[in-house]
Amino acid sequence: MSATPRPTAAAEPAGAALPVAPGGATARAAWRAARAHRGLLVTSLLTAVVASIGTTATPVLLGRVVDAVAALREDGGAFGSTGLVALFSAIGAAVLVTAVFTGLSLRQVERLGAVVAADLREGCVERAVRMEAGRFERAGAGDVTTRVTEDIELFTLSVPLLAHVVTSLITVVVALAGFVTLDWRLGLAFLVVGPVYALGLRYYLPKAGPLYGAERARSSERSRVLLESIHGRRTVHAYRMAPVQSARVEETSAAALLAGIRAQRLAMRFGLTMNIAEGVGLSGVLACGFLLVRGDLASVGDVTAAALLFHRLFGPLGMLLMSIDQVQRAAAALARIVGIATLPVPPVRAGGATPDAVAVRVRGLRHAYSPGHDVLHDVDLDIPAGTSLAVVGESGAGKTTLAAIVAGVLPPVAGTVELVPVAGAAGGDGAPIAVVGLDPDHLRDVVTMVSQESHVFAGTLRADLLLARPAAQDAQLVEVLERIGAAGWVRALPSGLDTVVGASGHPLTAAQEQHLALVRVALRDAPLVVLDEATAEANSSGSRELERAAARLLRGRTALVVAHRLTQARACDRIAVMHEGVVVELGDHDTLVTAGGLYSRLWAAWSADGAGAR
Numbered sequence: 093m094s095a096t097p098r099p100t101a102a103a104e105p106a107g108a109a110l111p112v113a114p115g116g117a118t119a120r121a122a123w124r125a126a127r128a129h130r131g132l133l134v135t136s137l138l139t140a141v142v143a144s145i146g147t148t149a150t151p152v153l154l155g156r157v158v159d160a161v162a163a164l165r166e167d168g169g170a171f172g173s174t175g176l177v178a179l180f181s182a183i184g185a186a187v188l189v190t191a192v193f194t195g196l197s198l199r200q201v202e203r204l205g206a207v208v209a210a211d212l213r214e215g216c217v218e219r220a221v222r223m224e225a226g227r228f229e230r231a232g233a234g235d236v237t238t239r240v241t242e243d244i245e246l247f248t249l250s251v252p253l254l255a256h257v258v259t260s261l262i263t264v265v266v267a268l269a270g271f272v273t274l275d276w277r278l279g280l281a282f283l284v285v286g287p288v289y290a291l292g293l294r295y296y297l298p299k300a301g302p303l304y305g306a307e308r309a310r311s312s313e314r315s316r317v318l319l320e321s322i323h324g325r326r327t328v329h330a331y332r333m334a335p336v337q338s339a340r341v342e343e344t345s346a347a348a349l350l351a352g353i354r355a356q357r358l359a360m361r362f363g364l365t366m367n368i369a370e371g372v373g374l375s376g377v378l379a380c381g382f383l384l385v386r387g388d389l390a391s392v393g394d395v396t397a398a399a400l401l402f403h404r405l406f407g408p409l410g411m412l413l414m415s416i417d418q419v420q421r422a423a424a425a426l427a428r429i430v431g432i433a434t435l436p437v438p439p440v441r442a443g444g445a446t447p448d449a450v451a452v453r454v455r456g457l458r459h460a461y462s463p464g465h466d467v468l469h470d471v472d473l474d475i476p477a478g479t480s481l482a483v484v485g486e487s488g489a490g491k492t493t494l495a496a497i498v499a500g501v502l503p504p505v506a507g508t509v510e511l512v513p514v515a516g517a518a519g520g521d522g523a524p525i526a527v528v529g530l531d532p533d534h535l536r537d538v539v540t541m542v543s544q545e546s547h548v549f550a551g552t553l554r555a556d557l558l559l560a561r562p563a564a565q566d567a568q569l570v571e572v573l574e575r576i577g578a579a580g581w582v583r584a585l586p587s588g589l590d591t592v593v594g595a596s597g598h599p600l601t602a603a604q605e606q607h608l609a610l611v612r613v614a615l616r617d618a619p620l621v622v623l624d625e626a627t628a629e630a631n632s633s634g635s636r637e638l639e640r641a642a643a644r645l646l647r648g649r650t651a652l653v654v655a656h657r658l659t660q661a662r663a664c665d666r667i668a669v670m671h672e673g674v675v676v677e678l679g680d681h682d683t684l685v686t687a688g689g690l691y692s693r694l695w696a697a698w699s700a701d702g703a704g705a706r
């Protein structure tokens with residue numbers, strides 16, 4: 093695969109290919125995920141309702157105490173001390189119920205939130221991993237990475253807050269009902285806060301969504317540019333793009349920071365509106381209460397209860413309104429997660445058993461990354477079972493595209509790729525296997541692809557190799573390491589197979605990482621192997637070592653090899669020469685060199701360039 097930037101891909105706006113779910117779809121996805129845990133959902137709601145009833149009952153009962161004390165003074169205690177004891181007992185019970193059920197409901201709602209977040213996270217990561225390669229490239233790794241890391245983290249961290257929001261919402265609804273049971277006019281007085289809140293929300297909400305959306309988008313953009321700079325560091329150095337790239341990082345970071353400050357400033361202004369609303373609301377309730385008591389329409393106890401209830405509501409109301417911004421942020425993150433989690437899964441055909449040996453039959457293959465710009469034109473190819481075919485050609489000729497389609501990771505615009513089992517081969521039912529649209533699990537059994545960018549996962553070297561064949565014993569690992577020529581340097585590692593490699597582990601050279609990728613292919617032992625410049629990422633001695641490893645791996649195996657290094661092409665049974673999406677020459681090395689066509693010119697240039705030394 094080329095390290096040069098792809099013009100078409102770069103011209104597309106980042107993230108264009110990945111959808112963000114609309115509000116309704118996001119809410120439905122969250123609700124579906126919650127409903128999947130019905131028991132937890134029901135207990136969460138029930139405990140929250142009981143806790144809210146307890147919260148509302150306490151001020152109402154305290155109002156009754158005020159009335160009882162007033163009556164004690166006025167009519168000499170008709171209500172009696174027994175009544176007071178009963179009231180205080182009821183208050184005690186209400187306080188206890190509130191305390192116990194608030195704790196319970198928060199725990200239940202948080203647990204529900206955590207499992208819902210986990211389900212959505214798994215759905216998102218699974219879909220991201222299985223995403224069609226072309227879509228992934230168009231979207232840019234940065235956008236996908238931000239969604240499966242930052243967005244998921246933001247949403248997961250918001251779960252405790254969301255639990256408080258849900259319980260606060262239930263408390264507000266139950267408390268409003270409590271107001272109405274006291275005196276509907278007190279309920280109305282309370283509602284004077286409505287216009288103040290409404291004005292505040294009217295100012296805040298239309299600005300908040302776009303501001304938080306912009307904040308997420310800027311942060312996504314910053315990740316994209318950072319990732320691009322890190323992954324494309326060789327290109328950046330080669331083209332002396334460091335100052336340009338640094339300026340882009342600076343620019344996107346500044347834009348992300350500015351978007352964050354704007355969002356915070358808005359939240360502070362909104363907080364001020366809330367304080368005003370609380371003052372206005374309490375004054376409204378007390379003024380209305382004063383008039384009602386003076387007109388003998390309500391008792392002092394009712395007004396006290398209403399004022400206390402309103403005071404009780406400050407907390408949940410404030411929590412609801414102040415967290416609108418964070419809820420919006422969580423919702424924006426969730427919309428992006430759901431956007432990936434609900435990506436349509438391309439239909440797959442279930443695969444059968446895996447044959448031991450296959451030939452490859454490619455017919456009428458066409459591909460275009462953008463409509464009307466074909467990069468492969470009706471390619472026909474055959475790779476007989478147990479032989480290797482090298483694909484060579486100038487940069488942009490279509491080699492990687494062909495390899496990706498044959499490996500089943502890129503669906504073509506037209507044409508077929510079939511794996512034809514060898515007559516009498518063990519495994520399989522003898523029927524050709526069409527690669528395009530094959531179930532990914534079965535695809536992994538029949539084709540293994542290695543590109544230039546191989547990855548070593550964090551963990552022991554043994555664990556890294558076992559990814560390819562989980563049941564393999566050490567003896568088998570060592571046998572394959574010997575066969576592929578990696579046993580020497582693996583033995584020389586500080587703890588051999590137990591050496592921890594990958595991020596923050598024992599550093600491996602680029603050639604060693606590629607070597608391990610080839611060992612994993614051998615362990616996987618799929619009937620078809622596709623190598624896309626899998627030996628290119630190394631210095632010259634490393635490349636020779638890798639070429640020898642690849643030659644050992646490919647012996648007797650059906651393989652398609654994209655080769656920049658023509659010595660590797662020479663080692664293959666046949667060579668297909670590509671030019672502008674067409675196979676223009678096909679044959680073995682000697683035939684093509686003597687034919688005097690494009691390959692012979694490429695070979696001459698390669699040889700003149702000191703190929704012998706490489």
Ligand SMILES: Nc1ncnc2c1ncn2[C@@H]1O[C@H](COP(=O)(O)OP(=O)(O)OP(=O)(O)O)[C@@H](O)[C@H]1O
Pocket residue numbers: 093094095096098099100101226229230461462467485486487488489490491492493494
């Ligand atoms: N993801 C993509 N989006 C748009 N165009 C692409 C994409 N990948 C490749 N192309 C274009 O398709 C054509 C074939 O590219 P491809 O990578 O298959 O060629 P190649 O022969 O492997 O080149 P190289 O040796 O440089 O890797 C080129 O014009 C390239 O710019």
